[in-house]
Amino acid sequence: MIILSSLLLTAQAAAGMPDCADPQVQSEMNLCAHREWEQADAELNALWPQVRAIMQREDGYAVEDDQPGYWESLLEAQRAWIAYRDAHCRLSSYDARGGTMQPLLHSTCMTVLTERRTEELRELTRNQMSGEAKPGTEN
Numbered sequence: 476m477i478i479l480s481s482l483l484l485t486a487q488a489a490a491g492m493p494d495c496a497d498p499q500v501q502s503e504m505n506l507c508a509h510r511e512w513e514q515a516d517a518e519l520n521a522l523w524p525q526v527r528a529i530m531q532r533e534d535g536y537a538v539e540d541d542q543p544g545y546w547e548s549l550l551e552a553q554r555a556w557i558a559y560r561d562a563h564c565r566l567s568s569y570d571a572r573g574g575t576m577q578p579l580l581h582s583t584c585m586t587v588l589t590e591r592r593t594e595e596l597r598e599l600t601r602n603q604m605s606g607e608a609k610p611g612t613e614n
Contacts, residue, residue, distance in 0.1 A: 501575045508582035515589040519596070526596050529603050545603075560588045 493503035495510060530545040537544055543551065564584035571577040 501579070505575070505578040505582070508579045508586070512582045512586040512589065515586045515593065519589055519593045522593060522596055522600075526600050529600055533603055549599075556592055560585065560592070564588065 493499070493506055495503075495507035498504045498507050526549065527546065530549045534544040534546050564581050567584040568577045568580035571580050
């Protein structure tokens with residue numbers, strides 16, 4: 476269904492881009508929501524190399540033990556987050572399954588979760604660079 480929605484959005488894009496400041500019909504709302512998600516995803520992907528570099532640098536200072544390092548832990552967490560995001564957004568749009576509103580609900584969920592994750596990664600980066608205590612590590 477998600478592939479079908481993507482194909483529909485691609486066809487709509489070929490027909491012309493709507494004014495996303497004031498979408499008039501459901502297909503325009505769907506396309507605009509998808510564009511917002513693409514922008515949020517691009518922002519997260521642009522941040523990723525910086526976060527990766529910081530975590531790999533931190534691994535150079537870490538005590539060697541049998542625990543996964545910063546980078547390995549981040550990569551595992553990111554993969555788990557992607558699986559969560561995809562499943563959660565599929566669930567959040569389930570009530571509109573097969574309807575014209577499903578792509579809007581799905582894209583909006585993807586945007587919200589992606590923006591939150593981007594902020595989480597920024598915070599992680601700030602904490603690593605500043606040496607501040609990380610949430611959940613205070614004892």
